[in-house]
Amino acid sequence: MNQHQTWSSFKTKIVKSILTDNLDETRRVLQQVPEELKLLADLVEKVQAQTLPLPLHKHSGPRFAISSVSYTCGVGCEMCWSGFSDKTRLFENYKNLSPSEFDDWGPWAEYGDEVMLVGLGETLDSPHIFDHLNKLRNKTTYLTTSGSTLTAKKAEKLIKSDLTHLSFSFDGETTAGHGSGDIDYSNLFWKNVTQLNALKDKLKASHPILRLQISVDLENLNQLQAIIEKAVAHDVREVELFYMIPSNKELFEKSVFSNYENSCEQIRKVLSYWLDKGLEISIYNRKELPEKPTSCHFADLLLIFNLDRYLPQPCCGPFKLPLETRSLTPDQYWNSFPFRYFRYLHANDGKEMVPSLCDSCWARDPNKFANSIKESFTSNKVSENLLPVYQNASTLKNQNKFSQAVEEFQRVINETKDSDLLGKSHFHIGEIELSQEHYENAFSHFREAIHYQFNHQMAFCYFYLLWVILDKNSLATNQE
CATH class of the missing domain: 3.20.20.70 (Aldolase class I)
Structure with missing residues (x-):
């Protein structure tokens, strides 16, 4: 097995254990912590007691x-x-x-x-x-x-x-x-x-x-x-x-x-x-x-x-989930944290931001969808390519030049409409805030990352752990 396969397998185990509420397994897998996951491992250790995020949003199977x-x-x-x-x-x-x-x-x-x-x-x-x-x-x-x-x-x-x-x-x-x-x-x-x-x-x-x-x-x-x-x-x-x-x-x-x-x-x-x-x-x-x-x-x-038998979709749109069904029972998968959070957002639509793909979906808001699709097919505007800005920000982050990196990531957020770039930029700012133990700020950025990229696995893992540490269940209950 090559290094990429080893890392991919390791990451898959971490993601699955966290998002299916099995932090004991997460700790076991993280006994040998790769440098890429040190932030996550430190966060896991700060979880003193297992509190299930959004427990009221477990549901019976799909119709x-x-x-x-x-x-x-x-x-x-x-x-x-x-x-x-x-x-x-x-x-x-x-x-x-x-x-x-x-x-x-x-x-x-x-x-x-x-x-x-x-x-x-x-x-x-x-x-x-x-x-x-x-x-x-x-x-x-x-x-x-x-x-x-x-x-x-x-x-x-x-x-x-x-x-x-x-x-x-x-x-x-x-x-x-x-x-x-x-x-x-x-x-x-x-x-x-x-x-x-x-x-x-x-x-x-x-x-x-x-x-x-x-x-x-x-x-x-x-x-x-x-x-x-x-x-x-x-x-x-x-x-x-x-x-x-x-x-x-x-x-x-x-x-x-x-x-x-x-x-x-x-x-x-x-x-x-x-x-x-x-x-x-x-x-x-x-x-x-x-x-x-x-x-x-x-x-x-x-x-x-459909074709990917391990990665189903919760609707007929292009919506993707961060977790595979592989080695999970239907109930474990259907009631994993991404699904509970998905239900919570839609149950509180208007108070919470539904995922960006849902926001202008033809089924939820056909008027908004009509306007967005009309703009995409009739607009002559040429969007600025912000990928080089994002790449430069990533380099600055890797060099620990955090304030400069945040400034560049924020520029991408302010100027782009690309959901992938928006999600990734929020994720990286979230990691920077997390490294400085600014947990509330980090939580907000990971939430934004998921808003734009609901299938972002690491954003979901950080978000889950911070939800427990910051006791967001009480806030969610008040929302409902």
Whole structure:
């Protein structure tokens, strides 16, 4: 094992033990302290008694345990975030989740109340999909598909698998969505849905319940009523609306965010009309489109396992966590300190700063997201490159020229909008404050580091220890 692997393994043990409340293990591992961790080791020794940070934010498992199962897709949606807009496979030699990989994920499937099987590609491309479903017969299950490859044989096997909900992704006649607005694709889609319903009738089956997921953009906004009417006529019981999230300027022009205020009014009318009709319809799991920022209802709702099987995501956005699931039980992971802190922030949204990625998320504050994404795709401003300033500050810190380093890090903080640079700059100032035993100042900077980089492992470790030393539980209780 090389030196890098040894250090990486050592750091992983430290991070895991601290963030899962096992400081006895931390002390054991730190018996031989590398120079890089001396600050942390000194801080651990100052923890006299183990006080669990945010104990009231331990929760039972997620409602939805979600796993991708396929990494191929032939639909070619322009809007695809998974990478299939111009290809049919993500990897040459890895096309789907294997049965053994699914078995490894099994404890999480048991831990969640309900299980969702999704892409990243087309779920029905997986040759193992029915084996996976067979292992989930005791669970409430959801499977998402474009419906483009739903043959009669596959439809019958889905019905006989005891699948609870089948979610179709279909967006009508929009060039960015499934089928690129092609009328033949639309006709094939509805033909496959009709075929499935006929088989359900033949087999006298009540399940799967049919759901429709629609990615809404400017091109299909005026089609929503017609799409939903047709879906209801095809025995679709639930409809879920999402925004088409643009990844480039061309898609931004097609998205509702390029004309957000007017788009919202139309979406609200559609929601209101169908809710009055008794249809189970929502947008991002909400029955109404909020006009102001709202607390995130995805917090504690789901956990998504994609390509990195050891690093799941707590939402459908680009949010990353500082802790891997490796060698942890689902309950240890789900109730580790990063999750407790994540819940605390969202439970106190408005009093506490939610993570920066959450602050302008399309699910929590679509108005702010619309403004930020519009600025990113339409602004001609050229941001100053502050990376050299950050690098110079890091050099000054390593030379123990702390006051000069802080001045340079502070310049980065004042002038950049880059979350990574903001998080790292706050982290380094936090370490400088910690080395001078300015614990409250250090705590504030580590909190800011986590705000901008929620997956910053060392910032989280320092933050945890200072939370205990400074007895922040009493402050958190007062907040709530």
